Amino acid sequence: MDVEVVRSKKRRKTVSAQMVDGRLRVSIPSWMSKADEQRHVDDMVRRMTRRRESSSIDIVGRTRLLARRYDLPEPASVRFVDNQVTRWGSCTPVDRSIRLSSRLAGFPAWVLDYVIVHELAHLVELRHNARFHALVARYPKAERATGFLIAKGLDPGDD
Numbered sequence: 001m002d003v004e005v006v007r008s009k010k011r012r013k014t015v016s017a018q019m020v021d022g023r024l025r026v027s028i029p030s031w032m033s034k035a036d037e038q039r040h041v042d043d044m045v046r047r048m049t050r051r052r053e054s055s056s057i058d059i060v061g062r063t064r065l066l067a068r069r070y071d072l073p074e075p076a077s078v079r080f081v082d083n084q085v086t087r088w089g090s091c092t093p094v095d096r097s098i099r100l101s102s103r104l105a106g107f108p109a110w111v112l113d114y115v116i117v118h119e120l121a122h123l124v125e126l127r128h129n130a131r132f133h134a135l136v137a138r139y140p141k142a143e144r145a146t147g148f149l150i151a152k153g154l155d156p157g158d159d
C-alpha cells in the first residue's frame, strides 16, 4: 500500500488516515517522533488492509448459508467492526445483531465460518453451557478453529 505521511502543526495528538487517490494519507502531529510515526503508519496500514479484506466478503450471504446448513436462526443483521481487537465477535440478542472483528477477514474461511456459527448459536443460547456447545459442535472444525483463534490472541469474550 502506498503511504503518504502529512505532519501538521495544528494537530495536537490525534492521528487520522484516509484513502486519497488510491494512497493512504496518514496525518500526524508535527512533534511526533519517527518511531511513533512508524508505529502509527503500520497500525493504519493494518487497519485499512482489514477494511478492504472485510468489504470483499459477502458476510450477509455467508451467514444465511451457515444458518441454513447448521439449522440455526438467522440474525437481523451481521457486520464487521474495527473496534473489536481481542474479541472475535459479539451477539446482541435484544436486536438479534451480530458483530464480527474485521481481523477475521484475514483468517482462513473455515475460521470465519466457525465464529459465525458460534455467534448464531448465541441467538439460541446466550451462555457457553452444554446446550450451547452441542449447537456449535454441529460445525465440524469447531475445536480447531477455537485453537486457531486463541493462538491469534482472540477469544469469545463474556457473551
Ligand SMILES: [Zn+2]
Binding pocket: 118, 122, 128, 156, 159
Ligand atoms: Zn460466545
